[in-house]
Amino acid sequence: MDEHPIVVENLVKYYEGRCVLDGIGLKVPRGCIYGLLGRNGCGKTTLIRALLGLEPPTRGRTLLLGQDSRNLTAGTRARIGYVAEGHNLIQNYRVRRLIGLCKDLSLRWNAEFFDHLMETFRLPMDRKVKELSAGMRAQLNLALAMAADPELLILDDPTLGLDTVARRQFLELAIDLIQKQDRTILFSSHILGDVERIADRVGIMAGGKLAVDCELEELKRRVRKLRILFPSEAPENLYITEIINQRNTGREMVLTVANWNEQKQAILETFGPDSCSELVMTLEDIFIECTRPSNAAVLEGSEV
């Protein structure tokens, strides 16, 4: 049994001279539900594709279930379920044929569970995949990934393009499936509410780097947003390290800072503020702060 089913070591990927992944390092422990966040085009899908051996890396390596992604054997692939962004199914196949193909190729097909899912979804078996709605395609893709009873499930923005109802249905089913069985899950999304609901560890990608990699609760604890009122004009520079964002308006300063501690508090006290109150931060607030272009390096250096 691998302690870390997902390992990424110094992964670098260039696309036509542009650096998409810049030295990513990541280890996802067994049984963890890892939420990978990032803005569009930040490299989430490239990282996932590299993990699955679909994208050759420029430098570095990735391991899935202890095996190099570029040389995954059929036996290892059988232990991995993958739901691709945009639900990359063979579009011109009929649903029945696609299911038959997956069933024939699967090394451990859980027919009972799959039939149960198909009964729930009620997908039209004689229709071509390209004729299905985005929601139906998502359901079919999830059912096919889950039927193989995978130890490791990789979901690349599975709710992309779904309307609110379909997204909610998909997530509820996914949560239900995830909770029932102890498996490692890598879940990429740009919908923070989805990740907040199911992830117990998060990674935030920005500027080709993994700016944040920690447990969700720890992230919320470490990143603080403070509203500070000064007797006169707020100072331009507080000389505090790891400031993620600072906004001054007259006497008021709104400061977002990583790893807030007593030392930083003491430095702030030397400026003699009238008051200092903490503002509640949601994951969305943290995400927005972390993905500002100038802040990726701050967070990475602070090892949040």
Added chain:
Amino acid sequence: MRTFWTLLKREVIDHIAYFVGALVLSGLLTALLVSISLGLEGGDRELVAIGGLIPATIVVVAGLCALGVAQMYTDRTRNVSAFLTALPVTRPQIFAARIAAGVLAILILLLPLMIAGSIVLGLQRAEVPLYRGVLADLFRSVFLTCLACYSVGIYAGWNRGSLAPTLGVLPIVMLVPLLLGIKGFGAEVAVILGIFILACLIGAWCRFSSSSL
């Protein structure tokens, strides 16, 4: 082995038009062979043979190249391999099944012809004395020529989505059968074609195995 058969079945069903075409063409050519050998005499025989052989060669050569292109090109545009490798399937298995499907198409085309040829040879006394194993040499050379045309298609089909380089190989493919006309059906041709096929397939494999899916 089950995976291989499933992938082979998928290749055949996805490109069924080519396999049916090979079967129909094989039937037509067998009928032509039999009618030439048994039904015609003298100048008529040569006229019909040449008149039938040239268009048939063009169709076979272009068809097999098109099969190779179709297998790789549709995979690229429909992300077939990307989907398959998310299942317990590896790239070598996909590639091997693809080549096996091509070989199967060639055998569907050639085997009935060769069987008919051996029967006709057994029934008729040849006008010029033939050496033992002429049919085997003929089969080997024609088979390798067909495989070479198919291999060029496999090599050219895996590109960045543009049809221009794919269509560009057609003139090259048309030149391959000329080798038989120039060098005959001996071992030398088999070696040349063997090297050519190997180069095409290694090139195609390198492209397929190292590129993004």
